[in-house]
Amino acid sequence: SQIMSRGLPKQKPIEGVKQVIVVASGKGGVGKSTTAVNLALALAANELSKAVGLLDVDVYGPSIPKMMNLKGNPELSQSNLMRPLLNYGIACMSMGFLVEETAPLVWRGLMVMSAIEKLLRQVDWGQLDYLVVDMPPGTGDVQLSVSQNIPISGAVIVSTPQDIALMDAHRGAEMFRKVHVPVLGLVQNMSVFQCPKCKHKTHIFGADGARRLARTLDLDILGDIPLHLNIREASDTGQPIVFSQPESDEAKAYLRIATEVV
């Protein structure tokens, strides 16, 4: 793409932010945003007690406002930077705060890039140990420009164990390698569903596809998150599981990912 052929531009850190972790996926709907939100909460939880921000650059389908139960317009600081909105101890910024909820995001490439620029450079994060970035799915210009504009400590790639998702996750991992972003590992999401009545386990999208991909790419599996009603309900009601049910096995699975990441 154009951005690639320009070579690696200068990277400038985001002021006040020590480490940037991007959460990416090859395909939509595999649980990338759910992972980003719960990873952010897990990093901030008592066990790790990090100062954490969450940046939603999924400009076409921002889901952080709903998942974090936030809406409204960011205030401006004295130096005209946007102040993140706060909930559950996490500082959040999303395109969803800047446009109407139901406004169609029909944008030309340049507008997307200026929105990304705004989200990367015009936010007053204060002091953060970690900024978790929820990327759009795929390997397009947004992913590339984020990777090339700010120094990224590492990428977490989320996939279901389904072949099509894995193929796209593979492509995502290769993209990060090309732009010299270390891939921290894969999160296998929705690998198993356990019937709450009979306890029978079903591998709806396959059993361990992400594990096989991790072996192929010589990457770690950072976590294995089951397909669980509580995770979906918690996200949809804006009370992510790591916040609302921290003692659950599902929340603990996210906490383990956070421990792997720090």
Ligand code: ADP
């Ligand atoms: P993406 O960001 O990859 O598009 P989302 O995180 O928005 O995916 O997840 C898609 C849908 O699947 C959401 O409704 C979310 O609540 C649900 N979901 C994600 N992970 C799980 C899981 N492990 N168990 C149950 N539902 C999940």
